[in-house]
Amino acid sequence: MIETQEEVPEIREPLRRVGITNLRSVAKINWKGKVYTFLPLFEVTIDVPAEKKGIHMSRLVESITEAMSEAVEEEVREAHSSLEELGRAVIRRLESKHPHRRAEVWIKTHLIIPRETPASKKISYEPYDVEVGVIKNEDGTFEKVLRVKVIGNTVCPHAMANNNG
Numbered sequence: 001m002i003e004t005q006e007e008v009p010e011i012r013e014p015l016r017r018v019g020i021t022n023l024r025s026v027a028k029i030n031w032k033g034k035v036y037t038f039l040p041l042f043e044v045t046i047d048v049p050a051e052k053k054g055i056h057m058s059r060l061v062e063s064i065t066e067a068m069s070e071a072v073e074e075e076v077r078e079a080h081s082s083l084e085e086l087g088r089a090v091i092r093r094l095e096s097k098h099p100h101r102r103a104e105v106w107i108k109t110h111l112i113i114p115r116e117t118p119a120s121k122k123i124s125y126e127p128y129d130v131e132v133g134v135i136k137n138e139d140g141t142f143e144k145v146l147r148v149k150v151i152g153n154t155v156c157p158h159a160m161a162n163n164n165g
Helices: 057-077 083-097 157-163
Strands: 015-024 027-031 034-038 041-048 103-116 123-136 142-150
Touching: 027 083, 034 103, 041 083, 083 103, 083 123, 083 142
Parallel strands: none
Antiparallel strands: 015 041, 027 034, 041 103, 103 123, 123 142
16 A cells, blocks of 8 residues: 655645644543543644655544543543643654654643632532643643633622622
8 A cells, every 4th residue: 555645745845734623532631639521622733844745644533532542541540630741642642653843732622610609609610711732842842832711700789789698
């Protein structure tokens, strides 16, 4: 079988970001003794040198799937401690299947945290949009990007006065 991706292209141009987007999978993270289950969206990209025609897209999916199933299996013993660690695990799996100098894994998910309201002491569930980026640079160092979007609720003075107590 011919591996087209390994052929030398007519026009040699390195590609900085080649990969997949919007891949959904299950992730369990054990953070501060509490297990969180997520259904994140993944974006995984690597660089491709000018001497290669392309990448093996199925290997990218396989790398994520293996890392995810490993994370779930490890949940019984030891889960990943963060979404960042999960991103690094995906990059480590990619290194054995797809040699590269630079890689990025972006994980987007929602986190629901129960909070007690200050006045009524009722539990409310607050949604947070979380995005974690793990970037392996060409020199082997890693960068982490964290974005969190929080929706805050305020209340009018009349409602506060009538519920304070």
